[in-house]
Amino acid sequence: MAPDATGDPSVPSDPAELPQSIAESGPEAAVPAVSLRHASVAFSGRTVWSEGNFDIPAGGLVCIIGPNGSGKTTLVRLLLGMIPPATGTVEVLGAPARRGNPRIGYVPQRFGDAVGEAITGRDLVRLGHTGSRWGLRKDSGVEEEVDAALAAVEAQGFAAKRLATLSGGQQQRIAVAQALVGSPDLLVLDEPLANLDLRNQRDVVDLLVTLRGERQVTMLVVVHDLNPFLAYVSGIVYLLDGHPHYGEVSDVVDAELLTHLYGTSIQVIRTATGDLYTRART
Amino acid sequence: MTALLADIGYQDNWIEVLGAPFMRNAFLGGILVALAGGMIGYFVVVRGGEFAAHALGHIGFPGATGAVLLGLSPTLGLGVFCVAGALVIGALGHRAREQAVATGTVLAFATGLGILFASLATRNTSTVTNVLFGNLLAVSSDQIVVFVIVAGVIAAVLVVVGRPLTLASVSPEVAAAKGLPVRALGICFLVLMALATTVAVQVVGTLLLFALLVTPPAAALRFSARPVVVCTLGTAFGLVSVVLGLVVSVMFNLPPSFFVVTVSTVIWMVAMVATRERHRSAESPAE
Numbered sequence: 390m391a392p393d394a395t396g397d398p399s400v401p402s403d404p405a406e407l408p409q410s411i412a413e414s415g416p417e418a419a420v421p422a423v424s425l426r427h428a429s430v431a432f433s434g435r436t437v438w439s440e441g442n443f444d445i446p447a448g449g450l451v452c453i454i455g456p457n458g459s460g461k462t463t464l465v466r467l468l469l470g471m472i473p474p475a476t477g478t479v480e481v482l483g484a485p486a487r488r489g490n491p492r493i494g495y496v497p498q499r500f501g502d503a504v505g506e507a508i509t510g511r512d513l514v515r516l517g518h519t520g521s522r523w524g525l526r527k528d529s530g531v532e533e534e535v536d537a538a539l540a541a542v543e544a545q546g547f548a549a550k551r552l553a554t555l556s557g558g559q560q561q562r563i564a565v566a567q568a569l570v571g572s573p574d575l576l577v578l579d580e581p582l583a584n585l586d587l588r589n590q591r592d593v594v595d596l597l598v599t600l601r602g603e604r605q606v607t608m609l610v611v612v613h614d615l616n617p618f619l620a621y622v623s624g625i626v627y628l629l630d631g632h633p634h635y636g637e638v639s640d641v642v643d644a645e646l647l648t649h650l651y652g653t654s655i656q657v658i659r660t661a662t663g664d665l666y667t668r669a670r671t
Numbered sequence: 672m673t674a675l676l677a678d679i680g681y682q683d684n685w686i687e688v689l690g691a692p693f694m695r696n697a698f699l700g701g702i703l704v705a706l707a708g709g710m711i712g713y714f715v716v717v718r719g720g721e722f723a724a725h726a727l728g729h730i731g732f733p734g735a736t737g738a739v740l741l742g743l744s745p746t747l748g749l750g751v752f753c754v755a756g757a758l759v760i761g762a763l764g765h766r767a768r769e770q771a772v773a774t775g776t777v778l779a780f781a782t783g784l785g786i787l788f789a790s791l792a793t794r795n796t797s798t799v800t801n802v803l804f805g806n807l808l809a810v811s812s813d814q815i816v817v818f819v820i821v822a823g824v825i826a827a828v829l830v831v832v833g834r835p836l837t838l839a840s841v842s843p844e845v846a847a848a849k850g851l852p853v854r855a856l857g858i859c860f861l862v863l864m865a866l867a868t869t870v871a872v873q874v875v876g877t878l879l880l881f882a883l884l885v886t887p888p889a890a891a892l893r894f895s896a897r898p899v900v901v902c903t904l905g906t907a908f909g910l911v912s913v914v915l916g917l918v919v920s921v922m923f924n925l926p927p928s929f930f931v932v933t934v935s936t937v938i939w940m941v942a943m944v945a946t947r948e949r950h951r952s953a954e955s956p957a958e
């Protein structure tokens with residue numbers, strides 16, 4: 390938080406305006422992974438969403454949900470500094486969002502389709518490390534990092550193949566490995582389960598949950614279906630009526646809210662064994 | 672046998688001709704062009720720059736004929752028009768599809784201009800033919816100097832931008848998130864391609880340019896997806912095309928362009944057939 394940012398009227402300079410938890414915590418307290426204040430985004434004057442006011446605590450696995458076109462990818466690109474906020478402030482890992490932050494790893498939407506057949510998985514993962522280096526300088530330890538990232542996603546067996554020749558699940562593993570090199574503190578994945586069958590969805594979710602357990606990393610995952618992640622999420626960002634909100638799972642996984650959110654009737658079911666899931670009412 | 676060979680224009684003295692001084696320039700020029708094209712080959716095929724490569728050759732056409740009209744060097748005219756065309760293509764469209772429309776529009780306009788200039792410069796029809804179809808045997812020592820500079824510039828720029836350009840080519844979204852100037856890298860690539868086009872036009876002409884800038888790396892990509900391997904192999908295919916094409920053209924006293932393009936096409940066809948099985952099995956990946 391920057392209490393000295395008095396020039397910008399959108400930044401609350403009065404601590405009383407800040408949420409209780411932040412106003413009370415000293416500089417020693419954990420910095421939130423993401424912090425939005427009065428944030429909005431617009432493309433050529435048309436607002437996609439506005440009044441983003443929330444903190445995402447560091448260390449969790451957080452899903453981002455919302456209907457098509459509600460601005461989930463836009464939120465991701467805002468956090469990555471690829472687009473500026475139209476109003477308000479966006480802080481990521483304690484600093485204003487900026488492009489090229491090495492502490493963030495990113496898996497874009499439809500990653501495999503975009504990449505095509507002209508590169509191997511391993512070369513792509515290496516580019517996650519060396520792709521932003523100009524000149525010929527050879528960094529030591531790159532191959533070890535690439536090996537470690539491939540091992541973390543169990544992709545050594547097929548990393549030498551062209552990306553386009555891999556299955557959707559394998560492509561997602563390479564995509565995650567590409568984002569893992571450099572050991573980011575924040576991993577952002579845009580619809581990593583799209584186009585995967587149920588078994589591959591399960592595998593990718595297991596992989597992400599395992600990685601989260603092994604590393605000090607915050608994960609933000611854009612999803613269309615919460616169910617595969619419901620047992621593991623620590624919080625949910627939901628885009629409702631043109632505003633992003635952050636909430637606890639127990640608050641967001643609510644039939645009325647989800648029905649409103651998706652514009653179609655949704656049931657929340659808790660099974661006898663305690664599993665929670667949602668389902669469209671037919 | 673000898674009579675038959677003589678009928679199709681076989682030259683007994685071809686080994687002597689190969690040793691003639693003008694052949695030195697022809698070989699040097701061809702080799703330099705294969706190098707210049709090979710170095711950017713991976714990016715041409717990965718970025719879907721095939722259409723732009725084709726178009727840049729056509730855009731250079733009015734540059735060359737216009738320069739002749741003004742009494743300037745056709746190479747200069749070619750270079751200026753190709754680079755300007757690359758900048759226009761790069762500035763107009765950033766998505767591949769937009770780029771195709773932008774490129775096509777610029778191309779049509781340039782070809783029209785070229786026709787106008789060519790008709791005004793009636794006395795210099797040989798320049799028109801040389802630009803359209805290329806003429807390795809007419810490469811001068813001055814041109815060789817230009818070729819060396821162009822190949823050197825391409826190599827130097829690639830040393831600096833190689834890895835960022837690779838990432839920006841395979842995943843622009845990740846590259847942008849990493850803070851790379853994706854747009855500027857795209858324009859930088861187009862300018863390099865314009866430079867390669869400028870020299871390649873003088874070897875195979877605007878109409879056959881594709882065979883030296885696109886076909887060799889496309890064939891190489893069938894064998895490998897590793898950027899350095901594709902560039903190396905593509906360069907080798909280009910070298911074989913120009914060298915073999917030149918030798919055969921001297922043997923039969925026919926235009927080198929035809930044989931250069933023929934060798935390049937044969938290499939590509941062999942590559943397609945040789946890797947057919949591999950690519951077919953790759954299309955249905957096993958989980």
Ligand SMILES: Nc1ncnc2c1ncn2[C@@H]1O[C@H](COP(=O)(O)OP(=O)(O)OP(=O)(O)O)[C@@H](O)[C@H]1O
Binds near residue numbers: 456464
């Ligand atoms: N570069 C852009 N220029 C103009 N408008 C844009 C741009 N990117 C996104 N938009 C618009 O912003 C809105 C939100 O798009 P966004 O891609 O963020 O949605 P999304 O929630 O990710 O959708 P999906 O679930 O389909 O991926 C859409 O109306 C889209 O048309």
Ligand SMILES: [Mg+2]
Binds near residue numbers: 462463498
């Ligand atoms: Mg999206």
